[in-house]
Amino acid sequence: MPNNNNLWYALLAGALVLVxxxxxxxxxxxxxxxxxxxxxxxxxxxxxQCGIENCYGLDITCGPNIPExxxxxxxxxxNCRQFAVCAVMDGQCRQVISTKFNDCKNCVQKCEQNFKNxxxxxxxxxxxxxxx
Numbered sequence: 746m747p748n749n750n751n752l753w754y755a756l757l758a759g760a761l762v763l764v765x766x767x768x769x770x771x772x773x774x775x776x777x778x779x780x781x782x783x784x785x786x787x788x789x790x791x792x793x794q795c796g797i798e799n800c801y802g803l804d805i806t807c808g809p810n811i812p813e814x815x816x817x818x819x820x821x822x823x824n825c826r827q828f829a830v831c832a833v834m835d836g837q838c839r840q841v842i843s844t845k846f847n848d849c850k851n852c853v854q855k856c857e858q859n860f861k862n863x864x865x866x867x868x869x870x871x872x873x874x875x876x877x
Contacts, residue, residue: 795831795838803850807831807838821857821867824875825849849874 798806800815803822808831828846831838852874860867 795833797826797829797831803853805829805831805840807840809838821871822850822853822874824872825853827875 794809794811795807796809796811798808798810798812800812801818801820801823803825805826825846828843828849830841830843830846832841833839834841853871856867856870856874860870
């Protein structure tokens, strides 16, 4: 019966040989990288950047201060915002006139008038405005 210690040494040596073979077979792909001590620079805002500055509602504000993210809050008319576009015109950031956005906005405003005392019916009406 073989010695238990010799068996463990043989298994350990076999494992080391296997690791070495895999290392060489992968063409020395194991690399050690060092962290660069250079600080991360945040990109500067381009002065020509133009977009929608506010996150909610039908009043669109265009400018360079575009939010990176908005909360999950929902306001009346938010479905219409998908049709709103801002662009630089005559050197100024302005909202591009869109009949699709205006039609949707008018629909939401009509829903507000018709159902000002019934929020459920208002939101049922408002949800159909983006499909106009």
